[in-house]
Amino acid sequence: MAFIPHTPDDIARMLEVIGASSIEDLFDEIPKDLRAGVLNVPAPLSEMEIARLMTTRAAIDGRPLNFIGAGAYEHHIPAPVWAIATRGEFYSAYTPYQAEASQGTLQLIYEYQSMMCALTGMEVSNASLYDGASALAEACLMAVRSNRSSSSRRILMPRAVNPTYAQVAQAIAGNQDISFVPVDFDRTTGRTLLDALKPFSGQDFTALVVQQPNFFGSLEEVDALTDWAHENKIMLIAVVNPTSLALLKPPGEWGATVDGARGADIVCGEGQALGVPLSSGGPYFGFMATRMQYVRQMPGRIVGGTVDVEGRPGFTLTLQAREQHIRRSKATSNICTNQGLMVTAATIYMSLLGPRGLEAVAQASMQRTYDLVSALGKVPGVKRAFTAPHFHEAVLLLDRPPAAILAALSRRGILGGLDLSERYPELGHAMLVCATETKLDADIAAYATALADVMSASRAAA
Amino acid sequence: MSNKIPSDLKYTKSHEWVRQAENGTLEIGITDHAQSALGDLVFVEVPDVGRALSAGEACAVVESVKAASDVYSPLAGKVVANNDALSAKPELLNEDPYGAGWLFRLQGSGPLDAASFMNASAYESFLAEESK
Numbered sequence: 001m002a003f004i005p006h007t008p009d010d011i012a013r014m015l016e017v018i019g020a021s022s023i024e025d026l027f028d029e030i031p032k033d034l035r036a037g038v039l040n041v042p043a044p045l046s047e048m049e050i051a052r053l054m055t056t057r058a059a060i061d062g063r064p065l066n067f068i069g070a071g072a073y074e075h076h077i078p079a080p081v082w083a084i085a086t087r088g089e090f091y092s093a094y095t096p097y098q099a100e101a102s103q104g105t106l107q108l109i110y111e112y113q114s115m116m117c118a119l120t121g122m123e124v125s126n127a128s129l130y131d132g133a134s135a136l137a138e139a140c141l142m143a144v145r146s147n148r149s150s151s152s153r154r155i156l157m158p159r160a161v162n163p164t165y166a167q168v169a170q171a172i173a174g175n176q177d178i179s180f181v182p183v184d185f186d187r188t189t190g191r192t193l194l195d196a197l198k199p200f201s202g203q204d205f206t207a208l209v210v211q212q213p214n215f216f217g218s219l220e221e222v223d224a225l226t227d228w229a230h231e232n233k234i235m236l237i238a239v240v241n242p243t244s245l246a247l248l249k250p251p252g253e254w255g256a257t258v259d260g261a262r263g264a265d266i267v268c269g270e271g272q273a274l275g276v277p278l279s280s281g282g283p284y285f286g287f288m289a290t291r292m293q294y295v296r297q298m299p300g301r302i303v304g305g306t307v308d309v310e311g312r313p314g315f316t317l318t319l320q321a322r323e324q325h326i327r328r329s330k331a332t333s334n335i336c337t338n339q340g341l342m343v344t345a346a347t348i349y350m351s352l353l354g355p356r357g358l359e360a361v362a363q364a365s366m367q368r369t370y371d372l373v374s375a376l377g378k379v380p381g382v383k384r385a386f387t388a389p390h391f392h393e394a395v396l397l398l399d400r401p402p403a404a405i406l407a408a409l410s411r412r413g414i415l416g417g418l419d420l421s422e423r424y425p426e427l428g429h430a431m432l433v434c435a436t437e438t439k440l441d442a443d444i445a446a447y448a449t450a451l452a453d454v455m456s457a458s459r460a461a462a
Numbered sequence: 463m464s465n466k467i468p469s470d471l472k473y474t475k476s477h478e479w480v481r482q483a484e485n486g487t488l489e490i491g492i493t494d495h496a497q498s499a500l501g502d503l504v505f506v507e508v509p510d511v512g513r514a515l516s517a518g519e520a521c522a523v524v525e526s527v528k529a530a531s532d533v534y535s536p537l538a539g540k541v542v543a544n545n546d547a548l549s550a551k552p553e554l555l556n557e558d559p560y561g562a563g564w565l566f567r568l569q570g571s572g573p574l575d576a577a578s579f580m581n582a583s584a585y586e587s588f589l590a591e592e593s594k
Binding site: 327330 | 530
């Protein structure tokens with residue numbers, strides 16, 4: 001039996017009704033030269049063949065010891081998280097149409113929003129977005145809609161923000177007449193300094209993006225950056241790692257209080273660290289939170305608490321009037337995919353850990369990274385790149401190009417870090433390393449030993 | 463359906479009304495028919511004072527629990543006043559669309575071309591035609 005809802009007969013009848021001669025006709029408006037043409041993909045496989053293929057490929061990957069972060073983080077996921085998330089009641093990727101008929105799903109999203117507000121120190125969170133990078137793009141578009149003091153559509157994008165995020169923001173918002181102005185980082189500390197922003201004082205900018213911890217793992221001086229932005233009538237978009245918020249000051253409290261309000265105006269980021277496996281890059285989910293005064297400009301769905309006609313508490317989708325099914329091209333978002341299942345896992349993960357559990361994860365990850373940096377820093381030819389305090393990532397400088405070293409480590413079952421030399425050539429032979437609570441003392445020692453071997457072998461070969 | 467159409471105003475096909483106000487400014491709102499079609503409004507967004515509008519530009523948003531609709535500027539000009547009261551009390555627009563529910567005042571960049579608008583009886587026929 002084919003699990004395909006439309007039979008050839010159905011399709012022929014539907015085409016007849018709308019007056020099209022083939023499915024291909026429906027794509028007429030896409031120019032021929034933009035079509036992919038014939039795809040070079042192998043023929044379909046049976047379930048048994050697929051299982052065999054995937055087992056073989058997984059064996060090739062092995063079980064490497066992973067020290068790469070750069071936006072996706074390997075954390076321990078307690079077994080109940082996915083046991084609960086994959087129950088039939090939750091196991092659907094989307095909020096249902098007729099959403100209010102599924103009170104349990106809406107309650108889960110409401111709890112998720114409440115937890116994200118508590119973590120970020122903001123007043124309102126949406127039900128999630130596609131991923132961290134597109135959440136930043138959406139935050140930029142939202143800032144342009146919200147900042148009434150600015151008409152420039154220019155956004156300050158520090159180079160210490162995850163370069164993939166900056167690239168995605170450019171791809172999505174750059175085509176909507178929004179321009180991004182880079183802000184350099186300090187070569188000594190690895191921070192975005194106030195001095196780098198001062199040349200822009202008094203100019204019309206819509207928003208300043210601040211990532212905390214930044215892409216290099218360094219902790220930015222967020223209070224000073226936030227105050228500078230607000231003094232210049234610039235909205236502050238915070239990109240944050242949710243795990244780190246268990247230890248760091250929430251973005252809702254950044255900076256001084258101005259007119260009774262303080263903190264970031266829009267907070268966004270990648271939610272993967274909260275119970276979602278690495279899975280070769282996805283599916284993940286993005287999050288976004290803001291202050292009530294900007295809620296109508298926030299993209300995505302929001303679940304609100306309410307009461308029914310008999311006064312009993314319940315949950316409902318709220319502020320829907322600006323979503324795509326009503327506003328079409330004028331909707332407040334162009335991507336508002338609700339990553340429902342990932343959010344379900346994250347909500348269960350946060351519920352199981354609680355504030356103290358999450359703090360323990362953050363604390364252990366930070367400690368492991370300090371241990372890692374200290375162990376690797378003792379290897380000849382390796383030193384720390386920056387002096388600022390870091391969270392669970394740091395940049396190391398090698399005395400030769402990292403690519404060959406990382407390849408050699410990989411052959412020994414260690415994913416040693418991310419080579420930064422292409423993205424940041426001015427840093428020289430730099431690589432970004434990360435450790436989370438999943439790395440034991442023995443793992444760190446194994447990495448240090450392997451790195452020392454590989455470096456000395458490479459030196460001998462040269 | 464509620465359907466008051468005052469005889470001293472001009473009307474557009476997108477259901478805005480225009481009133482000649484003092485000092486040659488023009489007051490703009492949406493009609494009784496429009497507010498009634500939208501239902502209970504929960505949010506009204508008006509253009510900022512000083513904003514330059516071109517004719518037909520989307521410049522305000524009226525939002526009910528079911529829909530959010532754009533309001534289009536009937537003619538080119540500069541916004542000289544907006545109805546701030548609507549941000550706290552959007553229901554004013556439902557209750558009194560031609561009075562307390564006005565949206566904004568415009569200093570037109572040229573004389574009002576009466577021919578490009580409908581008078582009350584033309585708008586009434588337009589509504590009758592539209593509802594067929």
